[in-house]
Amino acid sequence: MLRLSLLLLLLLHLTASSTLLGWVESPGYPSGYLPHASLNWSRCAPKGHTISIRLIHLDLEDSQDCENDAVKVFSNGNLISVLCGKREFEELQSTVNPLLLSAPGGCLSLSFHSDYSNTKRHTGFRGFYTDQDFDECQDDPDNRCTQFCHNFIGGYYCSCRHGYHLDTDKHTCTVSCAEDLSGLKTGDISSPSWPAPYAENVNCQYTLSVENHLQLELHFAEGFDVEQRPDGQCIDALKIETPSGTLGPFCGHTPPPSPFLTHSHHVRIHFSSDGFGTNKGFALHFKTQDKTCPTVVTPHSTATPQRAEYLQGQTVTVTCDIGYVPNTEGTQTMSSQYETTCQTTGIWTPSYICEPVDCGFPNIPKDGILRLVDSENPNTQYKDQIHVNCSSNYYRLEGDDTYTCNANGEWESGDGRTVMSKCIEVCGEPKKHPSSTGRILGGQNANLGEIPWHLLIKEPKRGGASLINDRWAVTAAHVVENIPQTSLRLYGGLVDGRLTSRRSSDVVFINSERIIIHPNYIQGVEDPINFDNDIALIRFASRVTLGPNLLPICLPEAGRGLVEGEQGTVSGFGFTEGRNHNLVTSAMLKYAHIGVYPLSQCQNTPTTATNKRMRFTNNMFCAGAEGKDSCKKDSGGPFVSPMLSEGREPYYLTGLVSWGPPCTERQYKGYYTKVENYVDWIKETIEATEKSLIE
Numbered sequence: 001m002l003r004l005s006l007l008l009l010l011l012l013h014l015t016a017s018s019t020l021l022g023w024v025e026s027p028g029y030p031s032g033y034l035p036h037a038s039l040n041w042s043r044c045a046p047k048g049h050t051i052s053i054r055l056i057h058l059d060l061e062d063s064q065d066c067e068n069d070a071v072k073v074f075s076n077g078n079l080i081s082v083l084c085g086k087r088e089f090e091e092l093q094s095t096v097n098p099l100l101l102s103a104p105g106g107c108l109s110l111s112f113h114s115d116y117s118n119t120k121r122h123t124g125f126r127g128f129y130t131d132q133d134f135d136e137c138q139d140d141p142d143n144r145c146t147q148f149c150h151n152f153i154g155g156y157y158c159s160c161r162h163g164y165h166l167d168t169d170k171h172t173c174t175v176s177c178a179e180d181l182s183g184l185k186t187g188d189i190s191s192p193s194w195p196a197p198y199a200e201n202v203n204c205q206y207t208l209s210v211e212n213h214l215q216l217e218l219h220f221a222e223g224f225d226v227e228q229r230p231d232g233q234c235i236d237a238l239k240i241e242t243p244s245g246t247l248g249p250f251c252g253h254t255p256p257p258s259p260f261l262t263h264s265h266h267v268r269i270h271f272s273s274d275g276f277g278t279n280k281g282f283a284l285h286f287k288t289q290d291k292t293c294p295t296v297v298t299p300h301s302t303a304t305p306q307r308a309e310y311l312q313g314q315t316v317t318v319t320c321d322i323g324y325v326p327n328t329e330g331t332q333t334m335s336s337q338y339e340t341t342c343q344t345t346g347i348w349t350p351s352y353i354c355e356p357v358d359c360g361f362p363n364i365p366k367d368g369i370l371r372l373v374d375s376e377n378p379n380t381q382y383k384d385q386i387h388v389n390c391s392s393n394y395y396r397l398e399g400d401d402t403y404t405c406n407a408n409g410e411w412e413s414g415d416g417r418t419v420m421s422k423c424i425e426v427c428g429e430p431k432k433h434p435s436s437t438g439r440i441l442g443g444q445n446a447n448l449g450e451i452p453w454h455l456l457i458k459e460p461k462r463g464g465a466s467l468i469n470d471r472w473a474v475t476a477a478h479v480v481e482n483i484p485q486t487s488l489r490l491y492g493g494l495v496d497g498r499l500t501s502r503r504s505s506d507v508v509f510i511n512s513e514r515i516i517i518h519p520n521y522i523q524g525v526e527d528p529i530n531f532d533n534d535i536a537l538i539r540f541a542s543r544v545t546l547g548p549n550l551l552p553i554c555l556p557e558a559g560r561g562l563v564e565g566e567q568g569t570v571s572g573f574g575f576t577e578g579r580n581h582n583l584v585t586s587a588m589l590k591y592a593h594i595g596v597y598p599l600s601q602c603q604n605t606p607t608t609a610t611n612k613r614m615r616f617t618n619n620m621f622c623a624g625a626e627g628k629d630s631c632k633k634d635s636g637g638p639f640v641s642p643m644l645s646e647g648r649e650p651y652y653l654t655g656l657v658s659w660g661p662p663c664t665e666r667q668y669k670g671y672y673t674k675v676e677n678y679v680d681w682i683k684e685t686i687e688a689t690e691k692s693l694i695e
Contacts, residue, residue, distance in 0.1 A: 021131065026125050030126070042107060053100040060124065178205045182210075192281070200275045215291040237270075238271050263294055293347065325409075327354075364388070399413060446589040512538050513540060556652045570591065572633070574633035602621060
């Protein structure tokens, strides 16, 4: 009877307050459910409501973990209860029903199933479901009301204590503290309730505005107290906003310096707090004075003369810091100074920003040999650094590899040079070395890469030349005289001069762009017995790509001098011994190790067919060895020292094959142009030519 009375009271209450209600029960209730019975049930609550089930009866087969017959209840798809066995009404009311509740605005689901193994009939279950209001104020700690919360059916609303008003978010209680004090030249401002603790959730804004020739001056009272974290970060904050920027935030017990000159006739003061704290806040008195100009005209500069303040009409000279220059109308000028005057508005005019000097992109040659490391968007301002290196192992960097942007807008190396380093060809270091001796007359064939500086000239006169860098070669003047500047072709990176298609795949074909014969060379028709100054330079039409088979020879060092008996190596594609000891043009590059003869032996020169003795000068030397000599068509080829087989790198171009007695006479004495006498001419001619081509 008691149970029925409680149920009737519950039904009356639910009928009066909700239309979402009813019974949910197992199939066949109360007569009992059959094997393999099932039921799926679900209801959803409107916003601000919940759905609950109150079970009044439960009689199911009992099993471990309810694996046989079971009632399962879900809230928004999440399992909240699994029931089986038999429960009394009191137990259902006290321990089961309080859990059978959906989330606010959520759905409650129930599923029932029975298996086949019931040994006796069970009556099943019955429950009453209902929609009921959710009390956000009491049951939801996140209701967001900062002061008072009021519940109503389907929702809640917030209200505030006296002196506060509800903010636009309808949850936060705050105070009205926005005030426009424009036009006042003196007055007071403070945080709400000063000197009592200020309110929570404050967002105050005070506006001050006076004539533009005046500036506002703020005097803060003692007792500044704005909430601050232990690490110094502001929780609540005071900020001062002027047209030139925002000052602050200020918090803790340290107010802005007083008096605080704003240098502005228009100021906004912002004060904000969070929802906690008992700090006092701030108070200030404001007044006005004539505007003065700031002591710092622009960052990274100094003003001369220096004063504590600058009055209207005063002029100063602004000097940018070292490494900075003024930006005048978007353009940097390398002058670090300019004059400016304090205006009635408290503004310096003109006022240019001192910017870091920009050195710009470094002057890197476009040949791709010298390269900028990390060249993607390099930093080019004052004190920035760049790094350079050579793009090929066949070059070495001459100079520093690190440059710094200096105060003059120039890239400067560590030793103070502002000229960019150069990539200089590695010279005189063949990648392969000859392993045995030989001679040009029937001599030893060179292996590929053993004499990589030797260049072949096939026509109009057969001869040789020596690569001295990636754009120039040197040869004997008589080999290239009367040849048009651009008609000469040279061949490099080879040891087989036949140049058949099978043998020429790795040969480098080099076309001439300019031929420069020494100005004092007069041999030929004018003086057939005089080979003095027999030297010429060849500039290529394009830069050659260096590699293991094509490398330059070093020019001799100044003042080195030749030593009697000094051994060197001569190479060429000229005449050599054929069958029956007759002379034939060599198809292969040959070399021989020979020695420098004494001066007296060189001065004993051969005579021509007309019995005229050949002229010997200080610009020549002679060399040879028993059975070894240069020969006809070797002209212009290199004589290098030290001797290649010694392996003492680097090797130097000591001489050029110039002239000598006929090879058939087998005197084994060839005459060579002494290259060391022409090093200055070679360097000066190359430099002047390259400069003229650039201009």
